Each structure stands twice: as structure tokens, then as C-alpha cells.
Amino acid sequence: MRSIVRQLAVSLALFWVVLTLTFVLIRAAPGDPVSFLAPPTATAPELARLRASLDLDAPLVVQYGRWARDILEGDLGTSFVARRPVTRVLGDAIPISLWLGSISLLLTFVIGVVVGGVQGARRGTHLDSALTLVTTTVYAAPSFWLALSLIALFTYGAARLGLPPWLRLPAFGVRDPAGGSGIAELVRHAVLPVLTLTLIGAAGIARYARTSAVELLQLQWVRTAVAKGAPARAVHAKHVLANALPTLLILFALALPGVLAGSVFVETVFGWPGVGRLMVSSIFARDYPVVVGATVVYAAIVILANLAADLALPLVDPRRRV
Amino acid sequence: MTAFWRRAGWQTRAAMLVLVALALGALLVPALASASPTAIGDALALRLLPPLSVDTAHHFHLLGTDAFGRDLFVRAMLAGRLSLAVGIAGSVLAGAVGIAIGAIGGWEGGVLDRIAMGAGDVLLAIPRLVILLVCAALWPPGATMVITILVLTGWMGVARLVRGEVRGLRARPFIESAQAMGASPTRVLWKHVLPNAIAPAIVAMALGVGSAVLLESGLSFLGLGIQPPSPSWGNMIADGRELIVLAPWIALAPGLALILTVLSCTLLGDALRDRLAGDELETMRARS
Numbered sequence: 001m002r003s004i005v006r007q008l009a010v011s012l013a014l015f016w017v018v019l020t021l022t023f024v025l026i027r028a029a030p031g032d033p034v035s036f037l038a039p040p041t042a043t044a045p046e047l048a049r050l051r052a053s054l055d056l057d058a059p060l061v062v063q064y065g066r067w068a069r070d071i072l073e074g075d076l077g078t079s080f081v082a083r084r085p086v087t088r089v090l091g092d093a094i095p096i097s098l099w100l101g102s103i104s105l106l107l108t109f110v111i112g113v114v115v116g117g118v119q120g121a122r123r124g125t126h127l128d129s130a131l132t133l134v135t136t137t138v139y140a141a142p143s144f145w146l147a148l149s150l151i152a153l154f155t156y157g158a159a160r161l162g163l164p165p166w167l168r169l170p171a172f173g174v175r176d177p178a179g180g181s182g183i184a185e186l187v188r189h190a191v192l193p194v195l196t197l198t199l200i201g202a203a204g205i206a207r208y209a210r211t212s213a214v215e216l217l218q219l220q221w222v223r224t225a226v227a228k229g230a231p232a233r234a235v236h237a238k239h240v241l242a243n244a245l246p247t248l249l250i251l252f253a254l255a256l257p258g259v260l261a262g263s264v265f266v267e268t269v270f271g272w273p274g275v276g277r278l279m280v281s282s283i284f285a286r287d288y289p290v291v292v293g294a295t296v297v298y299a300a301i302v303i304l305a306n307l308a309a310d311l312a313l314p315l316v317d318p319r320r321r322v
Numbered sequence: 323m324t325a326f327w328r329r330a331g332w333q334t335r336a337a338m339l340v341l342v343a344l345a346l347g348a349l350l351v352p353a354l355a356s357a358s359p360t361a362i363g364d365a366l367a368l369r370l371l372p373p374l375s376v377d378t379a380h381h382f383h384l385l386g387t388d389a390f391g392r393d394l395f396v397r398a399m400l401a402g403r404l405s406l407a408v409g410i411a412g413s414v415l416a417g418a419v420g421i422a423i424g425a426i427g428g429w430e431g432g433v434l435d436r437i438a439m440g441a442g443d444v445l446l447a448i449p450r451l452v453i454l455l456v457c458a459a460l461w462p463p464g465a466t467m468v469i470t471i472l473v474l475t476g477w478m479g480v481a482r483l484v485r486g487e488v489r490g491l492r493a494r495p496f497i498e499s500a501q502a503m504g505a506s507p508t509r510v511l512w513k514h515v516l517p518n519a520i521a522p523a524i525v526a527m528a529l530g531v532g533s534a535v536l537l538e539s540g541l542s543f544l545g546l547g548i549q550p551p552s553p554s555w556g557n558m559i560a561d562g563r564e565l566i567v568l569a570p571w572i573a574l575a576p577g578l579a580l581i582l583t584v585l586s587c588t589l590l591g592d593a594l595r596d597r598l599a600g601d602e603l604e605t606m607r608a609r610s
Contacts, residue, residue: 015447142580148573171566171567291459295456298449299447
């Protein structure tokens with residue numbers, strides 16, 4: 001119980017340090033957001049008024065104090081560009097990202113663990129080396145390159161190869177501007193982004209999972225069961241899987257940041273209006289509050305996932321209960 | 323080195339050959355090419371030639387040409403200079419910083435160690451790409467900028483590995499005997515501790531070159547890294563993005579060089595790890 005409280009406290013402290021770091025980083029950078037927001041014809045008094053209205057003229061310590069108080073009240077400020085509360089802007093983008101991310105994360109995890117598990121069980125065979133070459137190559141490809149090649153394949157390629165019309169997949173946005181909303185439309189637009197994220201993520205996870213599977217298969221009681229003549233399926237189901245849960249938890253925590261980072265590029269390439277694309281466009285617009293907001297969201301997800309994995313590990317692994 | 327080659331499998335040998343070939347190509351091809359990779363010639367006659375085509379002047383274009391008629395193979399090799407240099411410098415410098423922090427922290431312990439490890443935890447709590455994005459967006463972009471942030475966000479994994487090794491070595495008899503014989507702490511650390519603690523760091527650095535090249539290309543792709551007209555693999559892919567439906571080779575060709583580089587670094591890192599041992603999952607986590 002005490003260790004749970006301690007872990008919670010550490011996570012909260014970590015989160016606060018990350019927040020402060022982002023604040024300092026953003027304020028320390030050169031470049032004045034006001035010069036981006038105001039039209040070139042703006043006069044000096046107008047610029048000063050804009051600066052004051054954005055709370056950029058106060059001393060840094062005062063700004064930090066106000067900012068910390070606002071954060072504690074759940075207020076992340078107002079977007080310079082959208083002129084709406086950052087929480088609202090993020091609130092619009094987060095579900096769209098979650099939709100894409102959670103499907104990809106699930107597929108990433110399942111496919112990665114299955115491929116890695118099969119490789120571990122068939123270690124040293126041709127299947128194993130072939131799969132290793134595939135996963136290592138996909139893992140080496142940048143997500144935006146993979147995204148662009150899928151677009152090329154299903155647009156340029158589909159036209160040249162004479163693929164049927166339903167295989168000519170949309171390369172941009174979440175629905176066609178000519179109408180058509182519905183869930184089918186959304187799914188059609190999600191195929192390529194989900195495919196990209198899943199390929200990259202699953203390739204990475206398969207590499208970890210293979211290593212873990214090899215280690216698990218070499219455990220003494222597993223080898224004993226095999227030596228006693230237990231059928232392979234029974235050994236895998238009873239002895240290996242039971243010991244694999246902690247490893248799977250760690251793998252899940254490892255899968256998450258990859259999908260998050262990949263989503264920045266995938267959302268940008270596919271025009272998917274989620275947090276990743278919001279972050280990139282806000283960076284170019286110097287929309288500080290939104291950049292901070294998006295960073296906060298990413299940090300919170302990673303910290304929460306690690307905390308959850310730490311708290312869940314003793315539940316599935318009696319050896320870790322102290 | 324020769325011993326490593328003799329014992330290496332075909333994949334590792336191929337990876338080493340590919341890396342050498344890419345490095346040589348990056349150095350030599352742009353210098354030897356008939357047309358400048360940055361100058362724009364007869365754009366109307368040369369533009370958007372597909373891979374493996376021969377133009378009106380009987381010049382062969384292995385990977386085709388871009389929208390301005392520039393040869394993509396020569397450009398990709400020129401881009402390789404910056405991309406490889408940034409990747410290697412970013413990973414090696416980050417590794418050096420990590421080794422220094424990890425070794426001193428693990429050896430001395432105390433407040434400094436706690437501060438360094440705490441800072442590492444904070445940096446690990448934000449996805450590396452997000453820190454890179456924020457920094458790259460706030461300061462003027464360019465190669466130096468990219469290397470600096472690669473180092474600032476990349477030392478933690480190596481520091482943890484080295485720190486763990488050093489702490490494990492501290493109580494070993496041969497260290498104690500060196501101290502008992504009157505060796506200075508610097509000498510003990512340099513001559514006896516570091517050589518035994520450095521193996522996992524070297525593996526992490528080899529693997530780190532691949533991820534540094536990937537991160538650089540990502541930043542350049544978004545327009546936050548290396549700026550045109552200097553080509554890098556990332557900004558070349560970005561160049562081709564608009565024309566992906568008409569001339570997909572412009573975006574895809576530079577990616578091949580990039581994938582070959584990262585793949586070779588990964589294979590080489592894996593082979594080094596198998597040779598130098600070290601806990602597998604730890605090394606992998608240190609690099610992500």
C-alpha cells in the first residue's frame with residue numbers, strides 16, 4: 001500500500017516537473033508570438049495591447065505563478081490562433097486521435113506478440129529468419145515514408161495496376177467533402193493510417209516479443225515439461241503463457257510511446273485532425289498554449305501507462321509482491 | 323575488427339558492406355556526377371523522369387529525376403552526407419555524455435547521481451519525438467540544432483546502462499586491489515572500471531545511430547530539421563509529398579537509402595550485442 005502511494009506521488013511530481021520544463025522551454029525560446037499573430041500593419045501600441053491581452057508582458061515568475069494556478073484549476077489557457085480555450089481545442093482532437101491510436105495499439109500488440117511468439121517457438125527455422133528480416137526492415141522504415149508508399153500504392157499504383165475501385169483508398173482526411181459521413185466512410189479513411197501505425201508498431205513489438213519468448217521457453221520448468229513429454233500446445237498454453245503476463249505488460253507499456261510518436265507523422269501525412277497534427281500545426285503557428293497542452297497530453301499518457309504497468313506488475317507476478 | 327568480420331554471419335557482413343558503400347557513395351558520387359545535384363538545368367526536358375530512364379543527353383537516371391530535373395540518386399547520396407553525419411554525431415556524442423554521466427554517477431553516488439538520474443527520468447517521461455519537436459520548433463532549425471537536441475534527449479539510456487555496470491563493478495576484488503595498490507580514483511575509473519562497463523553502451527550507440535538518423539529525417543520531413551536547399555533524406559521525402567500520386571519515386575527513392583542505413587545499423591547493433599552480451603530487454607529499452 002505504501003509503495004502504491006509512493007509511486008503515485010513520484011508520478012505526480014514527475015508530471016509537474018515535465019509541465020514546468022515545457023513552460024520554461026517555451027518561454028526561453030527566441031521568437032515573439034505577437035509578431036506572428038498581428039498583421040504587418042499593426043502599430044506599436046496595438047502590439048503592446050495584444051501582448052498584454054495574452055499575458056506575455058508580465059515578469060516570468062508572475063507568468064509561472066498564474067500559469068500554475070490556472071493548470072491546477074484545469075485551465076490550459078486560450079489558443080492564440082483559434083481564440084478558444086486549449087482544453088476545448090484538445091477536447092476536439094483527443095477523441096479523434098484516441099480512435100486511431102487505440103485501434104492501432106490493439107492491432108500492434110496482438111500482431112506483434114503473435115508474430116514474436118511464433119518466431120520464438122520456431123527459433124532458428126527459415127520462417128524465423130524470414131520474419132526477422134521483415135520486422136527489422138519495417139522497423140527501419142520511417143512512418144511517414146511507409147505512409148507515403150501506402151498512398152502511392154493505393155492511388156498511383158491502384159490506377160496503374162487496375163485494382164478494383166474499392167481498393168482505391170482515400171489518402172487524406174476523415175471523410176469525403178462531397179458528403180457521405182457515416183461510419184463506413186470513417187472506416188475507409190482510417191484503413192491506411194491504421195495500417196501504417198500498426199505495421200511500424202507491430203514490427204517493433206515482434207522484436208521484443210521474440211526475445212521474451214525465447215527466454216520463456218528456456219525456463220527450467222518449461223524444459224522439464226517438454227522433457228517429460230507434454231505436448232507442445234499444452235506446454236505453451238500452461239507453462240509459457242502463465243509466466244508471460246508480466247512480460248506482456250512491459251511490452252504493452254513499450255508499445256504505447258511508439259504508437260504515440262508515430263501518430264504525429266501519420267496524422268500529418270493523412271490529414272487526420274488529431275493531437276499529433278494539432279501539435280505540428282501549432283508549432284508552426286507558434287501557438288504556445290496549444291503546444292504546451294499537446295505536450296501535457298503526451299506526457300500524461302506515458303506517465304499513466306508506466307504507472308499502470310508498475311502497479312499491475314505485482315498483481316500478475318507474485319514474485320514482485322513485497 | 324577482422325576477428326569480428328570472420329565470426330560475423332552473412333547479414334552482419336552485408337550490413338557492414340552496405341554502410342561502407344553508403345558512406346563512400348555519399349562522399350564520392352556527388353563529386354563525380356556529371357550534373358550538379360543542386361543546380362537546375364533543362365528542367366522541362368529532364369523533370370519527372372521515372373527510375374531507370376535515359377534522358378535526351380543519354381544520361382542514365384538510376385532513381386529518376388525530381389520536379390526540377392535533378393537526378394535523385396546523386397541527390398540522395400549528397401543528402402546522405404548530412405543525414406549520416408548528423409546521425410552518427412548525434413548518437414556518438416549522446417553516448418559520450420551518457421557514459422560520462424553514468425560512470426561518474428555510478429562511481430560517486432550521492433546528490434549528483436540522484437539529480438542526473440532524476441533528470442533522466444523526466445526526459446524519459448516525454449516521448450523523445452515530442453521534446454525534439456518542441457525544441458526544433460523554438461530555435462532556428464539546422465544541422466547543429468538537430469545534433470544538440472539529439473544529444474540532450476539521447477544520453478539517458480546509455481547513462482543508465484553504464485551506471486548499472488559501474489555500480490556492479492565497484493565492489494569487485496580487482497577494483498579493490500587496484501585501489502589498495504594506490505591507484506588514483508581517476509586511474510581506477512579510467513583503466514579498470516570503464517573498459518568493463520562500456521560494452522552495453524557501445525551496443526546502444528550503434529543502435530542509436532539508426533534511431534538518430536530516423537529522428538533527423540522526421541524533423542526534416544516536417545520542415546523543422548535540415549533546411550532546403552541542402553538536401554537531407556527527410557526533406558527530400560517531404561519534397562516528393564506533393565507529387566506522390568503523379569511521381570511517387572521522388573518521395574520513395576530517398577527513403578530506400580534511409581531504410582538501408584537504419585536496417586544496417588540495427589543488424590550491426592544486434593550482432594554487437596550478441597558478441598558483447600548484456601541484458602537484451604534493458605538495451606532495447608535504453609534506446610527507445
